[in-house]
Amino acid sequence: MPLNNPQKLNEFLDSGDLESLRSLAIPIKRQLNTSLSFRSAMMLSTHNVKHLLKIPNLTAECVILNLEDGVSAQQKPYALALCAIALASNPKCDKKMVVRVNPLDKGGAEEILFLNPFMPDAIRVPKIRSVEDVKRVLTLVDEGIEIHLSIETKEAWITLSQLKIDPRITAFYLGILDLFADLGLSQTLLIPDNPTAQYMLAHFLMTCRACDVKPVSFVYQDHKNSDGLRNWLELEKMMGYDAKGCIAPAQVELIHEIFGHSEAEIARAREIVRMFEEQIARGISGFVNERYGFIDEPIYKGALAVLSKR
DSSP: OGGGOHHHHHHHHHHTOHHHHHHTOOOOOOBOOOOOOOOEEEEEETTOHHHHHTGGGOOOSEEEEEOSTTSOTTTHHHHHHHHHHHHHTOSBOSSEEEEEOOOGGGTHHHHHHHHGGGOOSEEEEOSOOSHHHHHHHHHHSOTTSEEEEEEOSHHHHHTGGGOOOSTTEEEEEEOHHHHHHHTTOOGGGOSTTOHHHHHHHHHHHHHHHHTTOEEEBOOOSOTTOHHHHHHHHHHHHHHTOOOEEESSHHHHHHHHHHHSOOHHHHHHHHHHHHHHHHHHTTTOOOEEETTTEEEOHHHHHHHHHHHHTO
16 A cells, blocks of 8 residues: 555655655545544544554544645645545454545546545535525535534534535534634634533534534644643533544643543443343333432433443
8 A cells, every 4th residue: 555655755756756645546435434423533644654654553543634734835736646545555444434625616626536536534614604605515515525624614503404405414513713713703712611612512512412423622732732622622521512522642642531431320221221121021111220320211221322432
């Protein structure tokens, strides 16, 4: 696989030989990762060969191969080729591999068409503004590839509940910095105890859940401030979030710590599932347990959800 020869890749990058670099991108049939149980969604710059080599050893459960922010206009064609090479070099991956393309009218449409044969697990589209934008995405992305949307414009915020127009749309990412800017709000408001920030998190979470879409909370940019990240994670966990974007391995570990389930939670869920399935086999769908109180189907489904995210 081309990633096994990083020296050659870097030679093509240093010489600006885009044609030779693209010749190494050969589509193969990937085994798609359809899991939506990921807790960490780590951004990875696709113009950096060193970063791409780390994919198999990353602890992040979802890797966002980034072609948008942080990749200069001059680097984008090379990043696109390296992204395709990275996908082809990981035909089966325990991490969900999502490509964040550029906005549709700024090269994103062409990037999607180029990447379709390389079968990313999902394509994430930024700067969505309307249902019409989503309809266009559906015409571009091949069947079988999931569609993820970045919610970072005021128009997308207004139409949030209407954007899930197809089963392939499975996750929304809250781009809160761009959204604050689009709404004319100061980023100084972005602190855990600010009521506006809490409202936005709550509204985003509940709307996504009601639409059967996975909500992924925003990236905390100050990657060296673990206390700041912990404060946000504890708030988001209390609200009901189970996934957050990130940009550093240390953030991944903290996300997994906070968004994981304790052994006590897992033991409780197992016991509830066991008792409910025993009772339902007898035709009893609701009963009182001395330790856990009243148990019925919604409690049972909640326990199953805990076990499914282990």
